[in-house]
Amino acid sequence: MHDSNPFETFCAAVCAQVRFRPDRAAIQAELLDHLQDHVGALKERGLPVLDARAEAVAAMGDPVELGKSLDQLHSPLAGWLLAVLKWTSQLAAAAAIYFLILFLGRDLPDLLDPAYPITSRGVLYYQRGMEETENTVLLQPTATARTEDYTLSIPYAVLNTWEDGQRTLSYLLKVTHWNPWYRDPEIDAWISAQDDLGNVYVDGGSSAESGRLADTCRSWGNPLTDYPFISYYDMQVTGLDPGAAQVILTLQPFGVRECTLTLSLEGGEPS
Protein backbone atom coordinates (compact mmCIF):
# COMPACT_ATOMS: atom_id res chain seq x y z
CA MET A 1 0.00 0.00 0.00
CA HIS A 2 1.26 3.46 -0.96
CA ASP A 3 1.84 6.17 1.61
CA SER A 4 -0.65 8.99 0.83
CA ASN A 5 2.10 11.58 1.01
CA PRO A 6 5.47 9.80 1.00
CA PHE A 7 7.47 13.01 0.43
CA GLU A 8 6.06 14.71 3.49
CA THR A 9 6.61 11.61 5.60
CA PHE A 10 10.21 11.34 4.41
CA CYS A 11 10.99 15.03 4.95
CA ALA A 12 9.33 15.03 8.37
CA ALA A 13 11.42 12.01 9.40
CA VAL A 14 14.62 13.77 8.26
CA CYS A 15 13.76 17.10 9.90
CA ALA A 16 12.75 15.45 13.17
CA GLN A 17 16.46 14.65 13.64
CA VAL A 18 17.57 18.24 13.05
CA ARG A 19 17.59 19.99 16.40
CA PHE A 20 18.15 23.49 15.00
CA ARG A 21 14.55 24.24 14.03
CA PRO A 22 15.15 27.44 11.99
CA ASP A 23 17.05 25.35 9.37
CA ARG A 24 14.33 22.72 9.01
CA ALA A 25 12.26 24.61 6.43
CA ALA A 26 15.23 25.08 4.08
CA ILE A 27 16.24 21.42 4.41
CA GLN A 28 12.69 20.27 3.72
CA ALA A 29 12.41 22.54 0.68
CA GLU A 30 15.68 21.25 -0.76
CA LEU A 31 14.77 17.59 -0.23
CA LEU A 32 11.28 18.12 -1.68
CA ASP A 33 12.82 19.72 -4.77
CA HIS A 34 15.09 16.72 -5.15
CA LEU A 35 12.25 14.22 -4.80
CA GLN A 36 10.06 16.11 -7.27
CA ASP A 37 12.91 16.30 -9.78
CA HIS A 38 13.53 12.60 -9.43
CA VAL A 39 9.82 11.78 -9.90
CA GLY A 40 9.80 13.99 -12.99
CA ALA A 41 12.74 12.05 -14.44
CA LEU A 42 11.14 8.67 -13.63
CA LYS A 43 7.82 9.74 -15.16
CA GLU A 44 9.65 10.64 -18.35
CA ARG A 45 10.91 7.06 -18.43
CA GLY A 46 7.29 5.92 -18.27
CA LEU A 47 6.96 4.94 -14.62
CA PRO A 48 3.50 5.44 -13.03
CA VAL A 49 3.38 8.41 -10.64
CA LEU A 50 2.81 6.38 -7.48
CA ASP A 51 5.66 4.00 -8.26
CA ALA A 52 7.88 6.91 -9.23
CA ARG A 53 7.20 8.57 -5.87
CA ALA A 54 7.99 5.43 -3.93
CA GLU A 55 11.19 4.88 -5.94
CA ALA A 56 12.31 8.49 -5.47
CA VAL A 57 11.88 8.18 -1.70
CA ALA A 58 13.63 4.80 -1.61
CA ALA A 59 16.57 6.22 -3.59
CA MET A 60 17.16 8.82 -0.90
CA GLY A 61 18.03 6.21 1.72
CA ASP A 62 17.23 6.10 5.41
CA PRO A 63 15.65 9.40 6.50
CA VAL A 64 16.75 9.02 10.10
CA GLU A 65 20.37 8.43 9.09
CA LEU A 66 20.22 11.40 6.71
CA GLY A 67 18.60 13.56 9.40
CA LYS A 68 21.31 12.67 11.92
CA SER A 69 24.05 13.52 9.42
CA LEU A 70 22.41 16.88 8.72
CA ASP A 71 21.93 17.52 12.43
CA GLN A 72 25.70 17.26 12.90
CA LEU A 73 26.14 20.05 10.35
CA HIS A 74 23.30 22.24 11.64
CA SER A 75 24.22 22.20 15.30
CA PRO A 76 21.89 24.27 17.51
CA LEU A 77 24.76 25.99 19.38
CA ALA A 78 26.49 27.29 16.24
CA GLY A 79 23.12 27.99 14.63
CA TRP A 80 21.76 30.07 17.49
CA LEU A 81 25.11 31.79 17.98
CA LEU A 82 25.13 32.77 14.32
CA ALA A 83 21.49 33.82 14.46
CA VAL A 84 22.08 36.00 17.53
CA LEU A 85 25.17 37.50 15.88
CA LYS A 86 23.13 38.23 12.75
CA TRP A 87 20.28 39.82 14.70
CA THR A 88 22.71 41.85 16.79
CA SER A 89 24.58 43.12 13.76
CA GLN A 90 21.30 43.97 12.02
CA LEU A 91 20.13 45.80 15.11
CA ALA A 92 23.45 47.64 15.39
CA ALA A 93 23.30 48.60 11.72
CA ALA A 94 19.71 49.82 12.09
CA ALA A 95 20.65 51.82 15.20
CA ALA A 96 23.67 53.30 13.39
CA ILE A 97 21.51 54.34 10.43
CA TYR A 98 18.88 55.78 12.79
CA PHE A 99 21.40 57.87 14.70
CA LEU A 100 23.14 58.91 11.49
CA ILE A 101 19.84 60.14 10.08
CA LEU A 102 19.07 61.85 13.37
CA PHE A 103 22.50 63.47 13.44
CA LEU A 104 22.62 64.44 9.79
CA GLY A 105 18.95 65.38 9.70
CA ARG A 106 19.63 67.95 12.37
CA ASP A 107 23.13 69.03 11.45
CA LEU A 108 23.46 68.48 7.72
CA PRO A 109 21.63 71.64 6.61
CA ASP A 110 23.75 73.66 9.02
CA LEU A 111 26.86 71.88 7.87
CA LEU A 112 26.23 72.61 4.20
CA ASP A 113 24.61 76.04 4.43
CA PRO A 114 24.29 77.44 7.92
CA ALA A 115 22.05 80.41 8.18
CA TYR A 116 24.30 83.42 8.60
CA PRO A 117 24.79 84.14 12.27
CA ILE A 118 22.29 86.96 12.62
CA THR A 119 22.05 86.19 16.31
CA SER A 120 25.80 86.62 16.77
CA ARG A 121 26.67 89.40 19.15
CA GLY A 122 28.62 91.57 16.69
CA VAL A 123 25.98 91.87 14.00
CA LEU A 124 23.18 92.31 16.50
CA TYR A 125 25.17 94.99 18.27
CA TYR A 126 25.44 97.08 15.14
CA GLN A 127 21.85 96.51 14.19
CA ARG A 128 20.62 97.44 17.64
CA GLY A 129 22.95 100.44 17.87
CA MET A 130 21.69 101.77 14.58
CA GLU A 131 18.10 101.37 15.55
CA GLU A 132 18.80 103.45 18.59
CA THR A 133 20.35 106.27 16.56
CA GLU A 134 17.63 106.05 13.89
CA ASN A 135 20.30 106.87 11.38
CA THR A 136 20.66 103.41 10.08
CA VAL A 137 20.43 102.34 6.48
CA LEU A 138 20.06 98.67 5.71
CA LEU A 139 21.95 98.07 2.49
CA GLN A 140 21.03 95.56 -0.16
CA PRO A 141 24.31 94.01 -1.23
CA THR A 142 24.11 91.76 -4.30
CA ALA A 143 27.70 91.36 -5.45
CA THR A 144 29.50 88.03 -5.34
CA ALA A 145 33.19 87.55 -6.03
CA ARG A 146 35.19 84.39 -6.68
CA THR A 147 38.79 83.45 -6.24
CA GLU A 148 40.33 80.10 -7.07
CA ASP A 149 39.46 78.68 -3.65
CA TYR A 150 36.79 80.94 -2.17
CA THR A 151 33.47 82.57 -3.02
CA LEU A 152 32.79 85.85 -1.22
CA SER A 153 29.42 87.46 -0.68
CA ILE A 154 27.83 89.94 1.71
CA PRO A 155 24.50 88.68 3.03
CA TYR A 156 24.00 91.63 5.35
CA ALA A 157 25.31 95.21 5.46
CA VAL A 158 24.29 98.39 7.29
CA LEU A 159 25.44 101.99 7.09
CA ASN A 160 25.30 104.03 10.24
CA THR A 161 25.65 107.80 10.48
CA TRP A 162 26.65 108.96 13.92
CA GLU A 163 25.77 112.26 15.60
CA ASP A 164 29.12 113.77 14.67
CA GLY A 165 28.48 112.95 11.00
CA GLN A 166 30.91 110.02 10.91
CA ARG A 167 29.71 107.14 8.77
CA THR A 168 30.43 103.52 9.53
CA LEU A 169 29.78 100.61 7.18
CA SER A 170 29.26 97.28 8.93
CA TYR A 171 28.89 94.13 6.90
CA LEU A 172 28.80 90.41 7.30
CA LEU A 173 31.19 88.68 4.91
CA LYS A 174 30.35 85.13 3.91
CA VAL A 175 33.17 83.03 2.48
CA THR A 176 32.35 79.60 1.06
CA HIS A 177 34.92 76.98 0.17
CA TRP A 178 34.38 73.36 -0.82
CA ASN A 179 37.54 72.11 0.78
CA PRO A 180 37.09 71.83 4.57
CA TRP A 181 40.88 72.25 4.94
CA TYR A 182 40.45 75.83 3.65
CA ARG A 183 38.09 76.78 6.46
CA ASP A 184 38.64 79.99 8.37
CA PRO A 185 41.04 81.81 6.03
CA GLU A 186 42.50 85.15 7.14
CA ILE A 187 40.11 87.04 4.92
CA ASP A 188 39.63 89.81 7.48
CA ALA A 189 43.31 90.72 7.19
CA TRP A 190 43.35 90.46 3.39
CA ILE A 191 40.49 92.90 2.69
CA SER A 192 41.00 96.56 1.97
CA ALA A 193 38.37 99.12 1.00
CA GLN A 194 38.29 102.02 -1.39
CA ASP A 195 35.41 104.42 -2.03
CA ASP A 196 34.30 105.83 -5.37
CA LEU A 197 36.07 109.12 -4.53
CA GLY A 198 39.42 107.35 -4.36
CA ASN A 199 39.82 107.20 -0.56
CA VAL A 200 41.56 104.06 0.58
CA TYR A 201 40.70 102.41 3.89
CA VAL A 202 43.11 99.88 5.29
CA ASP A 203 43.60 98.36 8.70
CA GLY A 204 45.78 100.68 10.70
CA GLY A 205 46.43 103.02 7.73
CA SER A 206 45.00 106.30 6.49
CA SER A 207 43.83 107.73 3.22
CA ALA A 208 46.60 109.85 1.77
CA GLU A 209 44.20 111.71 -0.48
CA SER A 210 41.83 112.90 2.21
CA GLY A 211 44.40 113.16 4.98
CA ARG A 212 41.92 111.74 7.44
CA LEU A 213 43.07 110.30 10.70
CA ALA A 214 44.45 106.80 10.70
CA ASP A 215 42.43 105.66 13.70
CA THR A 216 39.09 106.73 12.25
CA CYS A 217 39.45 105.77 8.56
CA ARG A 218 39.87 102.04 8.68
CA SER A 219 38.78 98.81 7.08
CA TRP A 220 38.98 95.98 9.51
CA GLY A 221 37.16 93.06 10.97
CA ASN A 222 37.20 89.81 12.86
CA PRO A 223 36.37 86.18 12.14
CA LEU A 224 32.88 85.58 13.48
CA THR A 225 32.24 81.89 13.14
CA ASP A 226 33.25 79.08 10.81
CA TYR A 227 31.72 75.86 9.55
CA PRO A 228 33.43 73.17 7.48
CA PHE A 229 32.47 74.84 4.22
CA ILE A 230 31.54 78.39 5.24
CA SER A 231 33.35 81.06 7.24
CA TYR A 232 31.78 84.33 8.41
CA TYR A 233 33.50 87.62 9.22
CA ASP A 234 32.20 90.65 11.03
CA MET A 235 33.66 93.54 9.01
CA GLN A 236 33.65 97.32 9.25
CA VAL A 237 34.77 100.37 7.31
CA THR A 238 34.93 103.39 9.59
CA GLY A 239 35.38 107.09 8.83
CA LEU A 240 33.73 106.86 5.42
CA ASP A 241 33.92 109.98 3.28
CA PRO A 242 30.50 111.77 3.54
CA GLY A 243 30.37 112.06 -0.24
CA ALA A 244 31.12 108.43 -1.01
CA ALA A 245 28.34 106.48 -2.76
CA GLN A 246 30.16 103.17 -3.23
CA VAL A 247 32.70 101.07 -1.44
CA ILE A 248 34.89 98.68 -3.39
CA LEU A 249 36.27 95.88 -1.26
CA THR A 250 39.43 94.23 -2.56
CA LEU A 251 40.77 90.87 -1.47
CA GLN A 252 44.55 91.01 -1.59
CA PRO A 253 46.10 88.01 0.10
CA PHE A 254 49.86 88.56 0.35
CA GLY A 255 49.60 91.70 -1.75
CA VAL A 256 48.12 89.95 -4.78
CA ARG A 257 44.77 91.32 -5.90
CA GLU A 258 42.38 88.41 -6.28
CA CYS A 259 38.87 89.83 -6.49
CA THR A 260 36.68 92.83 -5.71
CA LEU A 261 33.20 93.34 -4.30
CA THR A 262 31.31 96.55 -4.90
CA LEU A 263 28.83 97.73 -2.30
CA SER A 264 26.45 100.60 -2.94
CA LEU A 265 25.93 102.90 0.05
CA GLU A 266 22.61 104.11 -1.35
CA GLY A 267 19.29 102.62 -2.22
CA GLY A 268 18.81 100.83 1.07
CA GLU A 269 15.86 101.05 3.36
CA PRO A 270 15.95 102.67 6.78
CA SER A 271 15.82 100.03 9.44
Next chain:
Amino acid sequence: MKADKNLLSGSTTLLVLSLLAAGDKYGYEMIAELDARSDHTFTLTLKEGTLYPILHGLEKDGAVNSYTREASTGRTRKYYHITRKGLRRLEEQKREWTAFSQKVNAILSALSPAEGEALSGPASS
Protein backbone atom coordinates in the same frame (compact mmCIF):
# COMPACT_ATOMS: atom_id res chain seq x y z
CA MET B 1 27.92 -2.27 -11.86
CA LYS B 2 27.46 -1.99 -8.14
CA ALA B 3 30.70 -0.92 -6.46
CA ASP B 4 31.87 -1.41 -2.89
CA LYS B 5 30.20 1.33 -0.82
CA ASN B 6 33.37 1.90 1.21
CA LEU B 7 35.42 2.47 -1.94
CA LEU B 8 33.04 5.16 -3.16
CA SER B 9 32.22 7.01 0.04
CA GLY B 10 35.78 8.27 0.45
CA SER B 11 35.71 9.93 -2.94
CA THR B 12 32.24 11.53 -2.92
CA THR B 13 33.55 14.92 -1.80
CA LEU B 14 36.06 14.86 -4.65
CA LEU B 15 33.29 13.95 -7.10
CA VAL B 16 30.97 16.68 -5.84
CA LEU B 17 33.69 19.34 -5.97
CA SER B 18 34.74 18.32 -9.48
CA LEU B 19 31.10 18.49 -10.64
CA LEU B 20 30.75 21.98 -9.21
CA ALA B 21 34.07 23.08 -10.72
CA ALA B 22 32.38 22.69 -14.11
CA GLY B 23 29.52 25.01 -13.13
CA ASP B 24 26.90 25.81 -10.49
CA LYS B 25 24.39 23.01 -9.94
CA TYR B 26 21.46 22.03 -7.73
CA GLY B 27 21.22 18.75 -5.84
CA TYR B 28 19.31 16.55 -8.25
CA GLU B 29 21.26 17.93 -11.20
CA MET B 30 24.47 16.66 -9.57
CA ILE B 31 22.97 13.22 -8.91
CA ALA B 32 21.73 12.94 -12.50
CA GLU B 33 25.14 13.91 -13.87
CA LEU B 34 26.99 11.51 -11.56
CA ASP B 35 24.56 8.79 -12.56
CA ALA B 36 25.07 9.38 -16.26
CA ARG B 37 28.87 9.71 -16.05
CA SER B 38 29.38 6.68 -13.79
CA ASP B 39 27.08 4.33 -15.69
CA HIS B 40 24.69 4.27 -12.68
CA THR B 41 27.50 3.14 -10.33
CA PHE B 42 27.00 6.06 -7.98
CA THR B 43 23.22 5.81 -7.58
CA LEU B 44 23.29 2.03 -7.35
CA THR B 45 25.94 2.13 -4.63
CA LEU B 46 25.18 5.22 -2.58
CA LYS B 47 21.85 6.62 -1.53
CA GLU B 48 20.97 9.99 -3.05
CA GLY B 49 20.35 11.53 0.35
CA THR B 50 24.07 11.25 1.22
CA LEU B 51 24.73 14.12 -1.21
CA TYR B 52 23.15 16.70 1.11
CA PRO B 53 25.30 16.19 4.22
CA ILE B 54 28.32 16.43 1.88
CA LEU B 55 27.04 19.68 0.33
CA HIS B 56 26.04 21.21 3.68
CA GLY B 57 29.42 20.21 5.15
CA LEU B 58 31.27 21.80 2.23
CA GLU B 59 29.16 24.92 2.65
CA LYS B 60 29.94 25.05 6.35
CA ASP B 61 33.65 24.77 5.53
CA GLY B 62 33.37 27.55 2.96
CA ALA B 63 34.31 25.29 0.06
CA VAL B 64 30.96 26.01 -1.60
CA ASN B 65 28.23 28.60 -1.15
CA SER B 66 24.59 28.43 -2.16
CA TYR B 67 21.97 30.70 -3.64
CA THR B 68 18.40 30.34 -4.89
CA ARG B 69 17.68 30.77 -8.58
CA GLU B 70 15.03 29.77 -11.07
CA ALA B 71 16.08 26.59 -12.87
CA SER B 72 15.45 25.88 -16.58
CA THR B 73 12.32 23.98 -15.49
CA GLY B 74 10.86 27.28 -14.20
CA ARG B 75 11.00 26.22 -10.54
CA THR B 76 13.36 27.79 -8.02
CA ARG B 77 16.28 25.64 -6.92
CA LYS B 78 19.04 25.89 -4.37
CA TYR B 79 22.22 26.11 -6.43
CA TYR B 80 25.71 25.40 -5.14
CA HIS B 81 28.76 27.32 -6.27
CA ILE B 82 32.36 26.27 -5.67
CA THR B 83 34.52 28.91 -3.94
CA ARG B 84 38.26 29.56 -4.29
CA LYS B 85 38.73 27.55 -1.13
CA GLY B 86 36.74 24.72 -2.71
CA LEU B 87 38.86 24.82 -5.86
CA ARG B 88 42.03 24.59 -3.77
CA ARG B 89 40.54 21.66 -1.87
CA LEU B 90 39.59 19.98 -5.16
CA GLU B 91 43.18 20.25 -6.40
CA GLU B 92 44.52 18.78 -3.14
CA GLN B 93 42.05 15.89 -3.24
CA LYS B 94 42.77 15.22 -6.90
CA ARG B 95 46.52 14.95 -6.12
CA GLU B 96 45.82 12.68 -3.15
CA TRP B 97 43.50 10.49 -5.21
CA THR B 98 45.99 10.19 -8.08
CA ALA B 99 48.87 9.33 -5.75
CA PHE B 100 46.77 6.83 -3.82
CA SER B 101 45.35 5.08 -6.90
CA GLN B 102 48.81 4.89 -8.49
CA LYS B 103 50.14 3.14 -5.37
CA VAL B 104 47.20 0.75 -5.27
CA ASN B 105 47.65 -0.03 -9.00
CA ALA B 106 51.40 -0.53 -8.52
CA ILE B 107 50.81 -3.08 -5.77
CA LEU B 108 48.11 -4.84 -7.78
CA SER B 109 50.23 -5.10 -10.93
CA ALA B 110 53.34 -6.20 -9.00
CA LEU B 111 51.50 -9.15 -7.62
CA SER B 112 51.15 -11.61 -10.50
CA PRO B 113 48.51 -14.40 -10.27
CA ALA B 114 51.33 -16.90 -9.44
CA GLU B 115 52.46 -14.79 -6.58
CA GLY B 116 48.88 -14.41 -5.56
CA GLU B 117 48.56 -18.17 -5.30
CA ALA B 118 51.87 -18.38 -3.40
CA LEU B 119 50.52 -15.82 -0.97
CA SER B 120 47.30 -17.76 -0.52
CA GLY B 121 49.15 -20.44 1.35
CA PRO B 122 50.14 -24.09 1.17
CA ALA B 123 47.07 -25.15 -0.85
CA SER B 124 49.18 -25.14 -4.07
CA SER B 125 51.86 -27.50 -2.75
